[in-house]
Amino acid sequence: MTHADICEAVVIAREEEQGQAYLCAYIVSGEAIPVPELRVHLAAQLPEYMIPSHFMELEKLPLNNNGKVDRKALPAPDREAYTEAYEAPRDALEMQLATLFAEVLSGGAIGIGDSFFERGGHSLKAVTLVSRIHQQL
Structure with a gap:
């Protein structure tokens, strides 16, 4: 306020x-x-x-x-909507990472400029993300 x-x-x-x-x-x-x-x-x-x-x-x-x-x-927020300009992953590694981020954040397309925490991430999701990155990459 x-x-x-x-x-x-x-x-x-x-x-x-x-x-x-x-x-x-x-x-x-x-x-x-x-x-x-x-x-x-x-x-x-x-x-x-x-x-x-x-x-x-x-x-x-x-x-x-x-x-x-x-x-x-109060309406549920549109978890797919995001106000930042979307910038697509540029190579295979960025595509893999964006896919992992999207899975952990339960959201739509993740751009390379998106903030993990602004998209709904927190410490527990960060641990999950690090674990998945370690397993897959």
Whole structure:
């Protein structure tokens, strides 16, 4: 809420298919705010583990009859969508690594410029990724 362009915001913990929790932020703003800008803004105030993995812009937050945010009515984030420009792997090794990253992150296409942690990665997934890299490469 400290960002000048954000009118309303709520952050909730969601669960992915494998049962791992992640943070998702829902924001209402006057204009579109690039996700990297939001991450930089939050990084100045919060530790890395408290920065949401996903950001969703909404026209308004859904409210229940009591006027509180209806958390059950918040849409699930599109885990395939990513705001950074996609840059395809350039050779066979980068293709293998991108495939392993996508498997561990349960996401769509991974580009060579994508950040593991910004795409939903955390320390446990990093250990899994290192193990798979060691096994396959």
